[in-house]
Amino acid sequence: MQKWLGLWKMDCVQKVSHGVLPASSEDPEIFTNSDxxxxxxxxxxxxxxxxxxxxxxxxxxxxxxxxxxxxxxxxxxxxxxxxxxxxxxxxxxxxxxxxxxxxxxxxxxxxxxxxxxxxxxxxxxxxxxxxxxxxxxxxxxxxxxxxxxxxxxxxxxxxxxxxxxxxxxxxxxxxxxxxxxxxxxxxxxxxxxxxxxxxxxxxxxxxxxxxxxxxxxxxxxxxxxxxxxxxxxxxxxxxxxxxxxxxxxxxxxxxxxxxxxxxxxxxxxxxxxxxxxxxxxxxxxxxxxxxxxxxxxxxxxxxxxxxxxxxxxxxxxxxxxxxxxxxxxxxxxxxxxxxxxxxxxxxxxxxxxxxxxxxxxxxxxxxxxxxxxxxxxxxxxxxAKRMDDFDVSCSMDDIESVDSNLMKKDTNNNENYGVLEGDYVDIGAILPHTTNIGGSEEDDGFQDIHCKNQKIVVMGNTHTVNANLTDYEVEGVLVEKETVGIPSPINEKC
Known part of the structure; x- marks a missing residue:
């Protein structure tokens, strides 16, 4: 009898440790006629x-x-x-x-x-x-x-x-x-x-x-x-x-x-x-x-x-x-x-x-x-294809020439209009729209966080010589509205 009780207790411990036993405070729903x-x-x-x-x-x-x-x-x-x-x-x-x-x-x-x-x-x-x-x-x-x-x-x-x-x-x-x-x-x-x-x-x-x-x-x-x-x-x-x-x-x-x-x-x-x-x-x-x-x-x-x-x-x-x-x-x-x-x-x-x-x-x-x-x-x-397959071959000089006066830091207002290392930059305006990715502008289906489905590029070392956008990964992600915008239309060199 003691041996049986010992085995029963061990089985209980294993089931609890695996989460097999549901919480006693919640009765599971019963679907008697569902397929x-x-x-x-x-x-x-x-x-x-x-x-x-x-x-x-x-x-x-x-x-x-x-x-x-x-x-x-x-x-x-x-x-x-x-x-x-x-x-x-x-x-x-x-x-x-x-x-x-x-x-x-x-x-x-x-x-x-x-x-x-x-x-x-x-x-x-x-x-x-x-x-x-x-x-x-x-x-x-x-x-x-x-x-x-x-x-x-x-x-x-x-x-x-x-x-x-x-x-x-x-x-x-x-x-x-x-x-x-x-x-x-x-x-x-x-x-x-x-x-x-x-x-x-x-x-x-x-x-x-x-x-x-x-x-x-x-x-x-x-x-x-x-x-x-x-x-x-x-x-x-x-x-x-x-x-x-x-x-x-x-x-x-x-x-x-x-x-x-x-x-x-x-x-x-x-x-x-x-x-x-x-x-x-x-x-x-x-x-x-x-x-x-x-x-x-x-x-x-x-x-x-x-x-x-x-x-x-x-x-x-x-x-x-x-x-x-x-x-x-x-x-x-x-x-x-x-x-x-x-x-x-x-x-x-x-x-x-x-x-x-x-x-x-x-x-x-x-x-x-x-x-x-x-x-x-x-x-x-x-x-249709991965977004990093798109041909976005703009040099860093071209990026900086996009409304260059605007993309600078306003020290008086303490606002950063420039593209800094580590910034998430929304480049959706310059990418071809071959598919309807994400559907609507807002995606409210991701818990309660109001996110935007954007095509972004993570900017690395912008001072690297001969750097261009092909060095950076472009992908569609859900991000909060904290990206740095790129005005459209953009420089014709792109």
Whole structure:
């Protein structure tokens, strides 16, 4: 009895540390009749008498599913009804979680220690101490630091499953597991597997200055995925286009890929931040539209410093797999261990605004159709080309000649009319208007900050000899109204 209570307490501590248990002061909304969406597939919600032990066609009990309530999160009981088709689809998606006792990853000399309080709380302390004694300078588990890598693996794994087996693939026995085994084993926790935790860590160290044991963010995860895809062409993805700071996609970059091969498969990884401390409610419809697309391969997001893999939604709640459930590193049953019907629900208001969106495009026709889907999106923008591709080749002498008398400092009024180093200069008037970027002049959808979508250039050392504007990066950003204006029309030399 005491042993059981000890295990129960440890489970509670882990769930609290991962934020699985919702605050008791807030009752989650219940959507009894709302449809469920799973990566572009829609399933009707149904009202039935509670029957938590009713089996699925795949032979597992419904009690494996996790709803949104307190006891549901704690004990994994089914508090609502799901169709067998929905549950089978959920179980068929690939899900990667924490692992223990895998091939050791050497600690970096200037990196974190494998033995930490965070790992002791979240893992079995005895196993952790045993591993530390056996390999004091190695990581034998990613508990406490690998959750973003695991959700990145889930995103990539579901993209590859869809690419090779189709979206209608279902896990319904050993034969189907064998069919996808080659794909899933690419993610096994060994240095030889192309998409293993070990290789994510190696790519993160090289590209993002991440040490083993350090938590990845969306940008580091996206860069690692891109590098690993390029290093393993056999995976079938021809190109991986990454944006680590926006949902902007540039048509000229995509068209270059299709010129070489109209049937190219492209994975888009879009790192976005949809608010300051929480997701802005105005983005809800666009997030749902992304997950409801046939091109969607999910979103790696979650709570602050606690990543989750979102694969669908119901009403205002988003459905996710939780990577914070540790499993032993296994070879024989690895593929089977990457499937589960246990999922959680998270309200939009609880989501972290930083997330990594995955979209898989299979050929030029797919691309044209998807462009129409996202025309009204407040998150994804299809632009003609990058603004730093524009030819803005004015010398610094030309810039200073633009109303030179005005662009000087008025010492009497203590106002600065000059262009100083570090100034944000609005050069929208002199750039070609090939696309409608940002829509209206004011953008009130970015929390409560009234910002202006401007094309700006950050001025560096204006005294450098032979300096010209091609030395400075031009980009569209949201800034407050503190930019230095350039009168229009400008000098004809520009």
């Amino acid at each position: 469920y969406v799973v990566l572009g597939e829609t399933y009707p919600g149904q009202e039935q008498e509670e029957s938590p032990e009713q089996p699925d066609p795949d032979g597992e009990a419904r009690s494996d599913t996790v709803g949104g309530g307190f006891f549901s999160s704690l004990f994994g009981r089914d508090m609502s009804s799901y169709t067998p088709e929905f549950l089978l689809d959920v179980r068929s998606r690939v899900n990667f979680t924490y692992r223990t006792r895998f091939v050791p990853i050497a600690r970096a000399p200037d990196g974190p220690s494998p033995l930490s309080l965070n790992v002791l709380v979240r893992a079995n302390p005895i196993n952790t101490i045993e591993n530390y004694i056996a390999n004091p300078d190695c990581f034998n588990t990613d508990i406490g630091w690998g959750c973003m890598i695991r959700t990145g693996q889930s995103l990539l794994g579901n993209a590859l499953q869809t690419l090779h087996l189709g979206r209608d693939f279902r896990v319904n026995g050993n034969e189907s597991l064998e069919k996808e085994s080659e794909i899933v084993k690419w993610f096994n926790d060994t240095p030889d597997a192309p998409f293993s935790l070990h290789n994510f860590v190696s790519a993160g160290s090289e590209l993002s200055d991440k040490r083993p044991g350090e938590w990845f963010g969306p940008a580091a995860t996206a860069r690692s995925i891109q590098a690993l895809i390029y290093g393993f062409p056999k995976c079938g993805i021809d190109d991986c286009i990454v944006s680590v700071s926006s949902g902007d996609i540039y048509e000229n970059e995509v068209e270059k890929v299709f010129v070489e091969n109209p049937d190219s498969r492209i994975l888009f990884l879009l790192g976005v931040k949809l608010g300051i401390n929480a997701v802005n409610e105005s983005y809800r419809e666009s997030i749902c539209s992304i997950l409801n697309s046939a091109c969607s391969v999910g979103i790696a997001g979650g709570r602050p410093s606690s990543s989750l893999y979102f694969f669908g939604y119901q009403g205002n709640e988003f459905l996710y797999f939780d990577p914070h459930i540790s499993q032993p590193a296994v070879e024989d049953t690895f593929v089977e261990s990457c499937h589960t019907r246990k999922f959680g629900k998270l309200h939009l208001s609880e989501m972290d605004p930083s997330m990594l969106i995955g979209v898989l495009i299979k050929g030029e026709e797919d691309w044209e159709q998807w462009k129409l889907e996202v025309m009204g999106s407040t998150i994804i923008n299809i632009l």
